[in-house]
Amino acid sequence: MYLKSLNIVGFKTFADETEVLLDPGFTAVVGPNGSGKSNIVDALKWVFGEKSAKGLRGDKMDDVIFHGSEARKPAGFAEVSVVFDNSSKLIKMDYPTIKLTRRLYADGNNEYLINDSRVQRKEIEKILLDTGIGKSSYSIMEQGKVDRILHSKPEERRLIFEEAAGISRFKMERQEALKKLSDTNQNLLRIQDIMNTMKKEMEVKEKQAEKAEEYFRLKQELDETDKIIRYIKFSTLTKKHETSENELKEIKEKNRVLLERISVETGRIEELDHLKSDLEKKVAEIDKKLLDHLTQTQIQKDKVESNKGIILDYSDRISDIRESLTKEESAQSLLQIDKEKLEKEAIDLEGESKSLELGIEELRKNKTDIEAKIEAENTSIQEKEARIQSNDKRHVELRERLKEVIFDLISQLESRKKEAQSTEQERNRLKELLLGEADRIHSVETELKTALDSYTGEETKNKISYLAGKLETEKFRSQLGEYFSLEDSIRSLLFDRDGFLSQKEGLDQEIEDLILENENLTRSIKESGLAIEALREEAENIREKIVYLEKRILELNSEKNAKLESAKSLSVRIEETEKRILAAQESIKTLGVKKTEFEKEVIELEQQIENRYNEFLEMSRALDSEKEALRNIVKEIQGLKNEIQKNQEDYKNLFPILTEKEKAVSVYKVQLESFSEELYNDYSISEQELADEFKDKKPEKGESETKLKRLKSDIQMLGSINPLSIEEYRNVKEIYEHHRTQKEDIERSKNDITEILKNINEESEKLFRETFERIRTNFQETFSTLFNGGRAMLELVDGEDSLNAGIEIMAEPPGKHVQNLRLLSGGEKSLTAIALLFAIYMVKPSPFCFLDEIDAALDEANKLRFCQILDKFKDKSQFVVITHAQSTIHRANSIFGVTNEEPGISKIISLRLDEARDFAGRATEAV
Ligand SMILES: Nc1ncnc2c1ncn2[C@@H]1O[C@H](COP(=O)(O)OP(=O)(O)OP(=O)(O)O)[C@@H](O)[C@H]1O
Known part of the structure; x- marks a missing residue:
């Protein structure tokens, strides 16, 4: 068996119909990142019945439908078909090729087909069971699955081993058997309940029926005995009558007078006879009515039974509707939760949008403040520039004024200079004098100093006094005073008495101040310019922020609107569910009303049946009373006849013999007649029939009379009885017996299911243990081959219960002591998963295997080992390997390239090896 072709249309990047024709052996699929290689694997998983959108790398199932590209509209549906060669009959169907198809429409409608015939998804899963193929079997290995195999829970990992052991089918059968067992137990409980209820009713009915039967038995015996007694009586009477009649014939002529009277009395008897016959009619009518009663009662009972059946049917329908109602109600509450969540999110978004609006408001305020500041700065610049202008004007004025002051100062200095010249000459003369005097004083001082240094006594003292007198400092001082005054007058001449200099200095100062002020103003204008620039920048930032926030508000509003829209559509769905709930409730109500x-x-x-029964009893009583009246008439007739007999006795006085004989004949005749009538009234038979019945028997009178008495007392002892109870008991018993048989059948089928379950468990456990042991041995071997050493182990966790035991993997590459598989490197993990995959393959190769970049993390040496192991298995199984590795591509029998010639659309092309190398090379460069 192998995969012949894969047909994809509208699925993910495969917008156009794409057919991949696959050969047995080893096929490589190459192509740049994002070109759609893994989408092929997704297509395969999807057609095998993948239910989880996450398993197909999406959020929801309709993510698989091509969602459009720049140049293309989205597809309306996705469809994937795979065709298998089934000549090996691995799939247990009588077709040489099998085509599986899955289709998904944008409205969420899913279709599954086997050989183009519509089927349920379960049927596809069922036919793939234990073939090694399937969405979660080991026939599809992706990068993510390597991690899943190594890091999933031990119980989840077990699924792959079950597939290899071929017990997935058993597992499904086991689930079905368990479901059947639970249904059977339910049925048993239900039938037991019904039987328990019926048993009580049956016991009551049984007692009533037993009593009625006893009554009828006694009544029959009583009638029998009564008839025997009557027969004895009849025989005696007949004999007597015959004898008397014979005697009467002889003396009849003698009785004419008395016959007259007898005739009158006979007339009376005739009257009574009329009455009697009326009564007999009445009795017959009552009898007929009683019969009608019984028939009507039976019809009503049948009606009751059929109504009970209908009521049961209504109850079933009501409970079905209730069940679907419960489902609808839980679906509705889920929708309600979703809707409330969306509304809350919309409110949150609204809140966020409001707070952003407040932020914008704040920013606008800041911006306005900044603009005001800029305005203020501009105003201040303008003021400063005006100030500079006025300063410049003042500067020009001051310069003019300074020129004038300087001219005045120069001319004044000129005239002063002339004035100071003579004073200066005098001062120079005095200076000459003072310098001469100073030299003289200095030489006297030197002499004085020498004299003081060499002081010897009186003689030196005189010299010192003499030299001190010679100093004449007073004169020098007065000349010096004169010099200073000349100097002062020169200075005062040069001094700016009119303040021109100070005016000039003032002007200079003022000009300097103006220049300084202008410089300060210019600096300040410059600073203001910078400040304005900074403020403008700040304002611009704020404006950008406002624009961003306004955009964000728009986004939030549209997000909010989308949420509200979704909430609205949920509301519509809730309303629809509500309508369905109401409709179901209405149906329950209507059915309930009908049922009621x-x-x-x-x-x-x-x-009515009970009333009829009471009527029946009443009519029975009426019948008895009519019969009693009848008996009274008969008695009266009898009395009259006795009267006749009395007349006959009178007649006898006249004609003693005749009378005696006539009397005797008459008595016997009347007795016989009355006997007949009573007999007919009581038993509806004639005396002849009675005689025929008993003529061959030899009944004994005394014994029969005792028996009759006993029977009457026995019947009285029974009290009231229900004549219908026998029939009722028979019906109830029949139904009870039917249920008992059903119960036995169910118990038998329960035992069968338990037996089947036991066999399934034993068989699956045996298969699983055998397969597990083989895979365990193989895994050790493949692991040390791939790793060139090292140790690997598989262990059953909770080994006691191998039906549910999980599987633990332990792997230690050569020279390493690994306690946790997570600590393995990416390449080591891939190699471990590959070792496990091929260990399983050695036990049960799947007919084909898709490997999606599981060699990505391997180094060149390990890629080579991976290829060698592929080579080993490629005759047993068909391999389709998605890869970027040259070494892997190199080994393939056929190569496909997946391209995106048109952006976002995958196209498959067949490649030669050299083309594939270029193709893969380009792809790698692109990466
Ligand atoms: N419903 C869809 N409609 C259109 N394009 C889709 C759809 N679903 C997924 N894609 C696109 O499919 C591409 C992913 O394809 P895929 O994973 O098969 O690439 P790849 O060839 O395996 O890449 P890599 O080599 O990187 O694994 C993504 O670009 C994704 O946008």
Whole structure:
């Protein structure tokens, strides 16, 4: 068996119909990142029945439908078909090729087909069971699955081993058997309940029926005995009558007078006879009515039974509707939760949008403040520039004024200079004098110093006094005073008495101040310019922020609207569910009303049956009383006849013999007649029939009379009876017996299911253990081959219960002591998963295997080992390997390239090896 072709249309990047024709052996699939290689694997998983959108790398199932590209519209549906060669009959169907198809429409409608015939998804899963193929079997290995195999829970990992052991089918059968067992237990409980209820009713009915039967048995015996007694009586009477009649014939002529009277009395008897016959009619009518009663009662009972059936049917329908109602209600509450969540999110978004609006408001305020600041700065610049202008004007004025002051100052200095020249000459003369005097004083001082240094006494003292007198400092001082005054007058001449200099200095100062002020103003204008620029920048930032926030508000609003829209559509769905709930409730109500009507009718009918039974009893009583009246008439007739007999006795006085004989004949005749009538009234038979019945028997009178007495007392002891109870008991018993048989059948089928379950468990456990042991041994071997050493182990966790035991993997590459598989490197993990995959393959190769970049993390040496192991298995199984590795591509029998010639659309092309190398090379460069 192998995969012949894969047909994809509208699925993910495969917008156009794409057919991949696959050969047995080893096929490589190459192509740049994102070109759609893994989408092929997704298509395969999808057609095998993948239910989880996450398993197909999406959020929801309709993510698989091509969602459009820049140049293309989205597809309306996705469809994937795979065709298998089934000549090996691995799939247990009588077709040489099998085509599986899955289709998904944008409205969420899913279709599954086997050989183009519509089927349920379960049927596809069922035919793939234990073939090694399937969405979660080991026939599809992706990068993510390597991690899943190594890191999943031990119980989840077990699924792959079950597939290899071929017990997945058993597992499904086991689930079905368990479901059947639970249904059977339910049925048993239900039938037991019914039987328990019926048993009580049956016991009551049984007692009533037993009593009625006893009554009828006694009554029959009583009638029999009565008839025997009557027969004895009849025989005696007949004999007597015959004898008397013969005697009477002889003396009849003698009785004419008395016959007259007898005739009158006979007339009376005739009257009574009329009455009697009326009564007999009445009795017959009552009898007929009693019969009608019984028939009517039976009809009503049948009606009650049929109504009970209908009521049961209504109950079933009501409970079905209730069940679907519960489902609808839980679906509705889920929708309600979703809707509330969306509304809350919309409110949150609204809140966020409001707070952003407040932020914008704040930013606008800041911006306005900044603009005001810029305005203020501009105003201040303008003021400063005006100030500079006025300063410049003042500067020009001051310069003019300074020029004037300087001219005045120069001319004044010129005239002063002339004035100071003579004073200066005098001062120079005095200076010459003072310098001469100073030299003289200095030489006297030097002499004085020498004299003081060499002080020897009186003589030196005189010299010192003499030299001190010679100093004449007073004169020098007065000349010096004169010099200073000349100097002062020169200075005062040069001094700016009119303040021109100070005016000039003032002007200079003022000009300097103006220049300084202008410089300060210019600097300040410059600073203001910078400040304005900074403020403008800040304002621009704020404006950008406002624009961003306004955009964000728009986004939030549209997000909010989308949420509200979704909430609205959920509301519509909730309303629809509500309508369905209401409709279901209405149906329950309507069915309930109908059911109640039938129940009411049953109650009424049962009441009518009871009433009829009472009427029946009443009529029976009426019948008895009519019969009593009849007997009284008969008695009266009898009395009259006795009267006749008395007349006959009188007649006898006249004609003693005749009378005696006539009397005797008459008595016997009357007795016989009355006997006949009574007999007919009581048993509806003639005396002849009675005689025929007993003529061959030899009944004994005394014994029969005792028996009759006993029977009457026995019947009295029974009290009231229900004549219908026998029939009722028979019906109830029949139904009870039917249920008992059903119960036995169910118990038998329960035992069968338990037996099947036991066999399934034993068989699966055996298969699983055998397969597990083989895979365990193989895994050790493949692991040390791939790793060139090292140790690997598989262990059953909770080994006691191998039906549910999980599987633990332990792997230690050469020279390493690994306690946790997570600590393995990416390449080591891939190699471990590959070792496990091929260990399983050695036990049960799947007919084909898709490997999606599981060699990605392997180094060149390990890629080579991976290829060698592929080579080993490629005759047993068909391999389709998605890869970027040259070494892997190199080994393939056929190569496919997946391209995106048109952006976002995958196209498959067949490649030669050299083309594939270029193709893969380009792809790698692109990466
Ligand atoms: N419903 C869809 N409609 C259109 N394009 C889709 C759809 N679903 C997925 N894609 C696109 O499919 C591409 C992914 O394809 P895929 O994973 O098969 O690439 P790849 O060839 O396996 O890449 P890599 O080599 O990187 O694994 C993504 O670009 C994704 O946008």
